[in-house]
Amino acid sequence: MPLGKLGFSSYQKCTAAIRMLAYGIPGNLVDEYVRMSEFTCLLSLYNFCKVVMAVFGPEYLRQPNAADTKRLLASNAVRGFSGMLGKINCSHNDINVLQRSPVFARLVEGHSPPVNFEINGHQYNKGYYLADGIYS
Template sequence: MKILWWLHWSFDHIQRQLPRYRGSIPGRAPNLNRNRERGHALLYADYFSNTPLFKPDKFRRRFRMARHVFNRIREGVVAHDPYFECKTDALGKLGFSSYQKCTAAIRMLAYGIPDDLVDEYVRMSETTCLMSMYKFCQAVIEVFGPEYLRQPTAADTERLLATNAARGFSGMLASIDFFARLAEGHSPPVNFEINGHQYNKGYYLADGIYPQWSTFMKTISKLQDEKRKRFAQMQESARKDVERAFGVLQSRWGIVRNPALSWDETKLWEMMTACVIMPT
């Protein structure tokens, strides 16, 4: 009985010591010859050559962006992370190209499909497809995040205030980024007057699930007269801007609208943020 227990413990111990992602090992041939060079050649001929098989409309539909935008993103992630460089493996064989790795990542994000539905076309293993998507999202955030997720400037604030005032909500900042800065006390100054009262901080439209903070303007639940009904209607209409924007995001990036039980919180944040940064 003790011997069986020891054998079982030894097997579990050895299994835990094995690397989760196994790369090329010198002296051992790969189990499957995927012909990665031909995979790159076909992909390049299909979409990236001077006379590609598929025209720009097909590229935009399948990659969710124009070809020149894809190339800008690809060049940015290659310069940022050596993982996307085309290198030789332990056997001296040329590795996967940045086109293959970025295409695998984009396809998984665009269609919300698992890695084993991408590997046949790009000639990469499921593990490599998944790792490419993880690293692609991280690189997009680190390279393009400072430009496209920057904090709003005073000019941005004035433009939003003017737009929202025209809709009947003076002093309203309809952005969660603005609210984060507001909660930390770093929001740009916002001065407006309502019913003779002066205010120096903006507010954020919210529904009933949020706490009773002065920076939240909630809808009216008990609609007793036409005035309150009109306010609730206008408030809910303006609040739906975020829902509409998220609907556009879902229509472009399938991974956003699919179940996400298999992802941890960090990976979910990275994928969502990368989709927000990239064009829709």
Template sequence: MRMHVFNRIREGVVAHDPYFDCKEDTLGKLGFSSYQKCTVAIRMLAYGIPGDLVDEYVRMSESTCLLSLYSFCMAVVEVFGPEYLREPNSTDTERLLAINVERGFPGMLGSIVGQYKGHVKGATLILEAVASQDLWIWDSFFGMAGSHNNISILQQSPVFARLAEGHSPEVNFEVKSHHYNKGCYLADGIFPQWSTLVKTIPNPQGEKRQRFAQMQESARKDVESAFGVLHSRQGIVCNPALTWSTKKLWEVMTVCVIMHNMIVEDERDDSIYDQGFDFQGENPEPEHPLPANFEQFVEFH
């Protein structure tokens, strides 16, 4: 990441958590600075290394390096999570729809996929994510252990929770004179036959079906590209976990997604901000002020 992004993160965690302040002991000796603590945390996340491999670089003990890492993760999630883990608001939804209409997929809000490693030979935790063409990760669901596939993950994922509760921004579009009021996501063949999921055509026959399958599979690579960039920037997500705490694992994965989105935002062209990429505030207010009752929930679902 660029220096100003690092400084923004450092200033945010220092203002949020007193642990990152440079303090004096009883003898008046200065302790570790916020630069040292943030540097060791980001290096451990970027390279996926344990604390004893970076302690000499920052002149800190292994235990202090680990404490700095987990304190850094908690602070980043609390400070930057509401902005960089937000669900698409009305402005984001309009922009995503406009971009994907030009790509030939009206009503598309992104691509969805689950990724894991060690499905057969070892324990694993699966990350399900929704990403758009600009590599921004709009939704992440992490923490299910054991042997799963995309169907079992989707049944527990909150990706469609707002839609089922009637709190999602409105999406209206037409395809061949058919009106639709739900946004859709591109998915692979294992996902269920839902109206919110657009899958490819297996063994397409005819030029039109082959063309659709080709375009769908090409556009679906957005989320796989986002995973690839995430892996290249945050090496810790590619290595076996070094802790047994699922809470710490969730915090580490979440902070990797947050910093990924921060870097994506920073590296975009300046002209793209005119299309509504800036943070527009909190998530939109629900369309229904009160929680949906059982009949409304069934209808939405």
């Protein structure tokens, strides 16, 4: 219930949430910067993420469909990587990210999108992800 006091601004709340997401830091490291309690910082992060999921989820936080796969394959083929679904590099920080990825979980379970391409006369029926040396 309001007590006649002004609350924190949306700028403070968004700043706390974005700093925690951007730097991967807990709420108690942001509280002094935005002059809010750790609890309020965490609540702001929770609400920020809820809104991002509600607004962007239906288009960007869903499983790729056939049209997405077709677009990725066409875009990568123009770059000379026929059959490539995407790329992975060290910016993902850790192999744990890969192990928790729903994209790779579906691939491991055999639910990969149908992709047909030919390289050096050899036919392939599954797409691939271009990776650097850290990934096997």
